[in-house]
């Protein structure tokens with residue numbers, strides 16, 4: 055199990071609801087926190103580890119230590135979007151790439167936690183931005199899709215091409231199967247409604263991100 059980079063097809067998959075909160079899901083969530091901390095991230099969606107299910111994790115501190123800060127959002131629903139605010143975003147599936155994205159300033163999120171308990175949160179600032187970014191992942195949307203046309207968008211397009219080349223090279227090296235096969239296995243999991251038993255032991259293939267030009 056690992057964080058996959060764009061353009062892995064799981065990142066474009068419109069995920070299905072989680073139907074069962076079981077031991078496998080708990081193990082996957084634990085591993086996702088570990089992977090997220092390793093990558094210094096503050097949020098990680100199931101799509102980003104190749105899973106077609108609607109859940110994501112957040113820890114705004116980007117490091118372990120306090121389990122109260124580890125939030126799990128299962129089958130999240132966003133509502134009451136208010137205001138517009140532009141801020142910079144990055145993504146663990148596009149390491150090194152950053153861009154300005156317009157998001158709702160405040161938002162309400164309703165979801166279930168790992169014990170199956172429903173909860174709601176009214177969020178603003180960074181937490182509001184993070185849950186919008188992560189919920190987008192569940193719908194197959196990358197933050198770069200929101201970058202407004204113009205110079206920044208053109209720059210992002212060029213950087214995305216580097217990620218495409220990187221991933222195609224990894225497929226050519228047989229580290230990943232072809233897109234059709236990746237798509238088929240994600241679809242099969244979505245159809246079955248279950249995380250496959252061997253998912254946690256999927257071999258890891260280290261992906262080295264491309265060099266990104268960071269213009270300040």
Ligand SMILES: [Zn+2]
Nearest residue numbers: 144145146147
């Ligand atoms: Zn992301």
